Amino acid sequence: MFRAQEVCDIADVQPYVLRSWEAEFPDLGVTKSAGAPRMYRKSDVERVLRLKHLLFVDGLTLAGARKQLASEGPAPVDDTVIEAEVLTMRAKKGLREIREGLQYILTVLSEDGSPTDDFVLEPEGKTTKAGKKTKGKK
Numbered sequence: 001m002f003r004a005q006e007v008c009d010i011a012d013v014q015p016y017v018l019r020s021w022e023a024e025f026p027d028l029g030v031t032k033s034a035g036a037p038r039m040y041r042k043s044d045v046e047r048v049l050r051l052k053h054l055l056f057v058d059g060l061t062l063a064g065a066r067k068q069l070a071s072e073g074p075a076p077v078d079d080t081v082i083e084a085e086v087l088t089m090r091a092k093k094g095l096r097e098i099r100e101g102l103q104y105i106l107t108v109l110s111e112d113g114s115p116t117d118d119f120v121l122e123p124e125g126k127t128t129k130a131g132k133k134t135k136g137k138k
Helices: 004-011 015-024 042-057 062-072 079-109
Strands: 038-040
Touching: 004 015, 004 038, 004 042, 015 042, 038 042, 042 062
Parallel strands: none
Antiparallel strands: none
16 A cells, blocks of 8 residues: 555656546545545556556546546556555665765764765765765765
């Protein structure tokens, strides 16, 4: 089961877009109880990805996408695609947390408590605030 934010991250859509699609497709997602947040099955995530493709790539309207989805019937779920997207999302989040932790350690270890310029935690080739191009981690 996936939360709405996870579905938005996987499909790379804003939450308001997902909510508008829920209004158009009431069977998208499930609610466990009246006050509980909406949860999504793997099949719902696959449907959101297909809907995004129909709308943004094929250029269909919501009505056209609804007809296309109805004519296709229930699509088999490709678990490997969804699992790869979730792993990528979780890996990025983990790396972001590690980078923040390392930056905190550098701040603590610096003499005056400010981040040091001797060690830059930037992805390779990213430009720093000073406009210098980095070569990766020093």
